[in-house]
Amino acid sequence: MPAHPQRCTYLGPEGTFTEAALGTLPEAVTHEVFPSDSVAGALDAVRGGEAAVALVPIENSVEGAVTATLDELATGRPLTIRREVLLPISFALLVRPGTTLDDVKSVTGHPVTQAQVRRWLARHLPHAEWESAASNGEGARLVRDGRFDCAFAGEFAARRYGLEALITEINDAPDAMTRFVLLGRPGRIAAPTGMDKTSIVVWPAADEPGALLALLAEWAVRGVNLLRIESRPTGEGLGRYSFSIDAEGHVTDRPVREALMGLHRISSRIRFLGSYARADRTAPATDPRLANHEFARSAAWVARCIDGIGEHPEL
C-alpha cells in the first residue's frame, strides 16, 4: 500500500489523553487524523503505510513504562521517534447523567490510569469492581453503552460520549505526567536543537557478569547522561532481556555517536529509535571537553601522532 503522507493516527478512540496530546502538535492540523484501537494497531498503520505518523503513550510519571509501546518498538519493522509530548494528567469520574456515587458498582479505565487513582478508589469506591479498558476513551464509550457504571478519563471525554463528570481533578499524585511519542518510518534525522534526546533498544551480547555494566560504561565514559533505562523480557526465555534507553543529546553529538558505536560493537543487537527535540526543553549539562570540536581536535592530534609530529609543543 502506498504511504499516505498526510495521515496521522493515535491511540483512540476519541476522548483519550493521547488525542488531547495530539491536539498540542502541528500534525493535528497539518494531517488528516484518525484513531486506532490499540498501540499495536496505531504502529501497524504506520508500518503498512495507512498513516505517516502515530502518537502513542510511552511513559507515565506514576506507573512508569507503557510496556505495549516499548515492546512494539523493540519488535516488528523499525520505527523512529519524531517528537515527544508531555501532558499533565488529571482524571474525571465519568457517569451516565443522573448516576450518583452510591449507584456505582463497576468502574473502568486504562491500566495506567488504575495505577494513578488506586488510593482514591480505595477511599471513595472500595467495593466497586475494576475492569480495565483498552484506553480511557474506550472506557468512556463502554460507560455510555451501559457496560460499566463509571470510567476514569479526561474531563474532555464526557462531551464526546454524552456523559457527566461526577468528580474532577482526581489523581493520587498531583503532578502526574504522561509522555507520548510521535512515530514514523525511519527517515533522515532532524537536525539537532541543542536540547535533544536519543532513544535505542539494545540486547546484551551474553548473559555474563558485568554485561549491563559494559552497556552503561559506553555512555558513562563519554559523559552522556541517561534519562531512562528499562529492561524488557525478550520472550526468548527467563532471564533474557533487552534494554530500552533514552540518553541526553543527539546522534550527531560526538559523545552520543561514539557511545552508539561502542554499543554496536559489544551488543548482540541494537535498534536506533531516533534523535528528537526534548519536550521539556532542558539543555544537557555541557562539559566543554566533550564538545564536537574537542573530538575533532583530539582526532587530529592522533593523526599527527601517526605522522610522527604528535609531540610538537604547539599541538
Ligand SMILES: O=C(O)C(=O)C[C@]1(C(=O)O)C=C[C@@H](O)C=C1
Ligand atoms: O487511555 C488514554 O486516555 C490514553 O491516552 C493512554 C494513557 C497511557 O497509556 O498512559 C495516557 C495517559 C494516562 O496516563 C492514562 C492512559
